[in-house]
Amino acid sequence: MSEERYGEFVLVRRHGHVVELVLDRPKAMNAVSTGMARSLAGACAALAADPAARVVVLTSSHERAFCVGADLKERNSFTDADLVRQRPVARAAYTGVLELPMPTIAAVHGFALGGGFELALSCDLIVADRTAVVGLPEVSVGVIPGGGGTQLLPRRVGAARAAELIFSARRVEAAEAARLGLVDQLVEEGRDREEALALGERIAGNSPVGLRAAKRSLRLGHGLDLRAGLEVEDAAWRSVAFSGDRAEGVAAFNEKREPQWPGE
Numbered sequence: 001m002s003e004e005r006y007g008e009f010v011l012v013r014r015h016g017h018v019v020e021l022v023l024d025r026p027k028a029m030n031a032v033s034t035g036m037a038r039s040l041a042g043a044c045a046a047l048a049a050d051p052a053a054r055v056v057v058l059t060s061s062h063e064r065a066f067c068v069g070a071d072l073k074e075r076n077s078f079t080d081a082d083l084v085r086q087r088p089v090a091r092a093a094y095t096g097v098l099e100l101p102m103p104t105i106a107a108v109h110g111f112a113l114g115g116g117f118e119l120a121l122s123c124d125l126i127v128a129d130r131t132a133v134v135g136l137p138e139v140s141v142g143v144i145p146g147g148g149g150t151q152l153l154p155r156r157v158g159a160a161r162a163a164e165l166i167f168s169a170r171r172v173e174a175a176e177a178a179r180l181g182l183v184d185q186l187v188e189e190g191r192d193r194e195e196a197l198a199l200g201e202r203i204a205g206n207s208p209v210g211l212r213a214a215k216r217s218l219r220l221g222h223g224l225d226l227r228a229g230l231e232v233e234d235a236a237w238r239s240v241a242f243s244g245d246r247a248e249g250v251a252a253f254n255e256k257r258e259p260q261w262p263g264e
Contacts, residue, residue, distance in 0.1 A: 001014060006039040007038065014053075018204050029065040032093065038092075044093075051263055055203050057105045057196045057200045058120070060108075064111070067112060068114070069117075070114060091146075094122055094148050097119055103215055104122075104123040104125070107128075109190070110132065114137055114149075115147045118136070122152065125185070128183040129192040130188060132173070133173055135169070135170060155222065155223075207240075207261050210240055217236035244262035249261075
């Protein structure tokens, strides 16, 4: 396993083709400061361009929190001009995670609130342990979810359920979160990281070309009518149909062996 640090608060660990993206600001429960946002965006840009990264797992180094959202202590000192300047930096962090081209998994325990839950929502899958508490409480401090929450949450749970959760600003504990579809897999306390990495390893055994094309088709096709969605799917299929991965996958199947993906 190799490690690489991006700024002071973001760590990248490589477990073969599974890359762990670690939120590492434990003294502030991973509150997203301007510096942390800039580092997260930089790490995501590097991973997006890395063909060896087949799956990214977003984790936390804090024992009791995934991420508590924006750094409100920092925000309290901001002028209006400071807030305007910070906005594109903050957006780049959330869109950096959202636009990663490979499958992404969030490993959530403890608090995942506001921007912290938005980081998890930006991933394709969320694995949470039984200590998880999630929510978008922004309206209780006079703003709205601004890291994708008003768009990502209804795509998970529907417009009315998302409205209730955002308007009420309530926190949702793990069992209810799983029941409502706010998280995808509920695991025993302390096992979110281990289970998310294991899921990542299973996913990473598949074709990296196929995985990226499947994600692209899922993302671009969402919300389109069926006919348009099928055109998105066809374009994604054509992008992999003549790839080295497809040739290797068919050969390995017929030769009854594990594929050795060229990744192209």
